[in-house]
Amino acid sequence: xxxxxxxxxxxxxxxxxxxxxxxxxxxxxxxxxxxxxxxxxxxxxxxxxxxxxxxxxxxxxxxxxxxxxxxxxxxxx
Amino acid sequence: xxxxxxxxxxxxxxxxxxxxxxxxxxxxxxxxxxxxxxxxxxxxxxxxxxxxxxxxxxxxxxxxxxxxxxxxxxxxxxxxxxxxxxxxxxxxxxxxxxxxxxxxxxxxxxxxxxxxxxxxxxxxxxxxxxxxxxxxxxxxxxxxxxxxxxxxxxxxxxxxxxxxxxxxxxxxxxxxxxxxxxxxxxxxxxxxxxxxxxxxxxxxxxxxxxxxxxxxxxxxxxxxxxxxxxxxxxxxxxxxxxxxxxxxxxxxxxxxxxxxxxxxxxxxxxxxxxxxxxxxxxxxxxxxxxxxxxxxxxxxxxxxxxxxxxx
Amino acid sequence: xxxxxxxxxxxxxxxxxxxxxxxxxxxxxxxxxxxxxxxxxxxxxxxxxxxxxxxxxxxxxxxxxxxxxxxxxxxxxxxxxxxxxxxxxxxxxxxxxxxxxxxxxxxxxxxxxxxxxxxxxxxxxxxxxxxxxxxxxxxxxxxxxxxxxxxxxxxxxxxxxxxxxxxxxxxxxxxxxxxxxxxxxxxxxxxxxxxxxxxxxxxxxxxxxxxxxxxxxxxxxxxxxxxxxxxxxxxxxxxxxxxxxxxxxxxxxxxxxxxxxxxxxxxxxxxxxxxxxxxxxxxxxxxxxxxxxxxxxxxxxxxxxxxxxxxxxxxxxxxxxxxxxxxxxxxxxxxxxxxxxxxxxxxxxxxxxxxxxxxxxxxxxxxxxxxxxxx
Numbered sequence: 001x002x003x004x005x006x007x008x009x010x011x012x013x014x015x016x017x018x019x020x021x022x023x024x025x026x027x028x029x030x031x032x033x034x035x036x037x038x039x040x041x042x043x044x045x046x047x048x049x050x051x052x053x054x055x056x057x058x059x060x061x062x063x064x065x066x067x068x069x070x071x072x073x074x075x076x077x
Numbered sequence: 078x079x080x081x082x083x084x085x086x087x088x089x090x091x092x093x094x095x096x097x098x099x100x101x102x103x104x105x106x107x108x109x110x111x112x113x114x115x116x117x118x119x120x121x122x123x124x125x126x127x128x129x130x131x132x133x134x135x136x137x138x139x140x141x142x143x144x145x146x147x148x149x150x151x152x153x154x155x156x157x158x159x160x161x162x163x164x165x166x167x168x169x170x171x172x173x174x175x176x177x178x179x180x181x182x183x184x185x186x187x188x189x190x191x192x193x194x195x196x197x198x199x200x201x202x203x204x205x206x207x208x209x210x211x212x213x214x215x216x217x218x219x220x221x222x223x224x225x226x227x228x229x230x231x232x233x234x235x236x237x238x239x240x241x242x243x244x245x246x247x248x249x250x251x252x253x254x255x256x257x258x259x260x261x262x263x264x265x266x267x268x269x270x271x272x273x274x275x276x277x278x279x280x281x282x283x284x285x286x287x288x289x290x291x292x293x294x295x296x297x298x299x300x301x302x303x304x305x306x307x308x309x310x311x312x313x314x315x316x317x318x319x320x321x322x323x324x325x326x327x328x329x330x331x332x333x334x335x336x337x338x339x340x341x342x343x344x345x346x347x348x349x350x351x352x353x354x355x356x357x358x359x360x361x362x363x364x365x366x367x368x369x370x371x372x373x374x375x376x377x378x379x380x381x382x383x384x385x386x387x388x
Numbered sequence: 389x390x391x392x393x394x395x396x397x398x399x400x401x402x403x404x405x406x407x408x409x410x411x412x413x414x415x416x417x418x419x420x421x422x423x424x425x426x427x428x429x430x431x432x433x434x435x436x437x438x439x440x441x442x443x444x445x446x447x448x449x450x451x452x453x454x455x456x457x458x459x460x461x462x463x464x465x466x467x468x469x470x471x472x473x474x475x476x477x478x479x480x481x482x483x484x485x486x487x488x489x490x491x492x493x494x495x496x497x498x499x500x501x502x503x504x505x506x507x508x509x510x511x512x513x514x515x516x517x518x519x520x521x522x523x524x525x526x527x528x529x530x531x532x533x534x535x536x537x538x539x540x541x542x543x544x545x546x547x548x549x550x551x552x553x554x555x556x557x558x559x560x561x562x563x564x565x566x567x568x569x570x571x572x573x574x575x576x577x578x579x580x581x582x583x584x585x586x587x588x589x590x591x592x593x594x595x596x597x598x599x600x601x602x603x604x605x606x607x608x609x610x611x612x613x614x615x616x617x618x619x620x621x622x623x624x625x626x627x628x629x630x631x632x633x634x635x636x637x638x639x640x641x642x643x644x645x646x647x648x649x650x651x652x653x654x655x656x657x658x659x660x661x662x663x664x665x666x667x668x669x670x671x672x673x674x675x676x677x678x679x680x681x682x683x684x685x686x687x688x689x690x691x692x693x694x695x696x697x698x699x700x701x702x703x704x705x706x707x708x709x710x711x712x713x714x715x716x717x718x719x720x721x722x723x724x725x726x727x728x729x730x731x732x733x734x735x736x737x738x739x740x741x742x743x744x745x746x747x748x749x750x751x752x753x754x755x756x757x758x759x760x761x762x763x
Contacts, residue, residue, distance in 0.1 A: 019101075026311050
């Protein structure tokens, strides 16, 4: 599970679920996502992300998710 | 009524169709199904015709469906939907069910354009309140790419092969959206997996009408069409931008154009990335491309006239 | 001498059809028979034939019947669910005495079942699937070369007797690739339908001669009970016609029976098998014979009309008959009926889509024979 944070939002990608179809890459209005050399999705331009959630909505394999609040690590609470 | 954004955060609705399926990378079908199911607020019952969607989402011993789901046979998704809707209506009338539910049938182009057309036509004519979604990948992809009534002119399939005596499918695609519209149903629309908001809005409109509704959704198939698996959305987008697959809806007989490309792309843009059209780019086949362009132009002009510029 | 080549069962069927003179195919894609149509879509136009993909299986067999009356040797291929859809037209082809070949690559059913798994569950449906009493010939095959030969034979019988012929394959055989030497042109007989000598006063439904549309004879083809001119008939006339077409096939049961008999002379135990299961039986018989058991094997190629007399004569001196088949017990009932209770008849079935193994068959026969000896 990879996590990309920005402010109180974060994007989670589960590479094991990703088939590399690029549906999220081509649907992202901000050009945040790319496919890496292994054919898995990465959020290379997370700074541009507006956390609209289209990638999560469209992913056929539930590999990507957008979260509005950062989940605090138990040790930090 | 919650808006599309609010529905997107509804966990139960989001998990109506889950990731436990074996549909290919780049398949347009799960994108189509998710977008539609995620846009419907009420509880849904799903009917599935035989096809990739049915086979790959219900692999032994798993299922990708978190909703009541039924598969009967190849030819009768619309007939099964009729039965479900009629029974629901009867139970509702007697007060045994109080909830408002939506009946949604999914069929591929084979199960809709060809073998299932009779059942679909009957259900539309009887006026059951259900939504029929045809995910149209333009051939029988589940059995290995045989031609269907939806396969476009000159496309190569295993039963419309290319060679000395044949240039692929010699016939034109039948226009199912128009056939359905001819049943005078309250809502008919054509959509594409590339335009998700358009598709989601159409799904919402479709389930809100009191009567049959039909969505014809262009759905990519990297295996059958022969394009890279990570280009599906772009390819589907090209179908829309070249006006091969215009986005429009017919509400109570009124035609509305949903998307007018700023600049129409030539049809070769749609043909070139797909291997099923590769033979058209061999020397000597220029006339075929010109013929396809002409067909698309004619259809587009006809559509514009019907919509009278309404967008 | 032709070279050995690697051929798939479906391809062998398609090539056999072309060999037999089939020039019209109409079908609908269905696993596991789609490759037949795919091959014919490529190859039929090259020999001047036509391959049509129809909108469903009902239309497929309808088109085949039309083509047959148009004068072509015609075929369709399907599997379980499609075969169910074809049943109405099979009855039509039977009563109108239309020559046509229907290939059914059986898959595990009922309904959608297991599309990629083998079965022999359509044996009874092939005989009794359509309503009413009707004549039918059902053939089967076990090896890829045999698929080719039986396809040719199916056309020959169909044309010769004006009867629909069903060829039962199964998923494994349809998709199996084997090294084979396929028959050369002229090696197998190819029979075509007989035409009457004169068209005047010709009776289209009187015997096995046939006139097709466009030849000049007066034709009325209907699924209604009809007399020898094709006019609708009732009562005695209708019964006579039905009797005639039934007798045409049933009376020839013995001459239509194709089979292979192995070690039947001294057999205490007889295995009756057909289709894909025969391949396992071959091995189990070899093993059991090596063990010193007097086991015989009857490998049936013609399932219907059922070769009753053959079964009776082959099991005359046996004490035990085993019928292994990939279903819950279909042909075994016919064998039991033919044997008439003289011998213990057992069924060895399998429904999980996998094949019966030689070990299963050998173990069962071994156990029973030992048991019978003890008694």
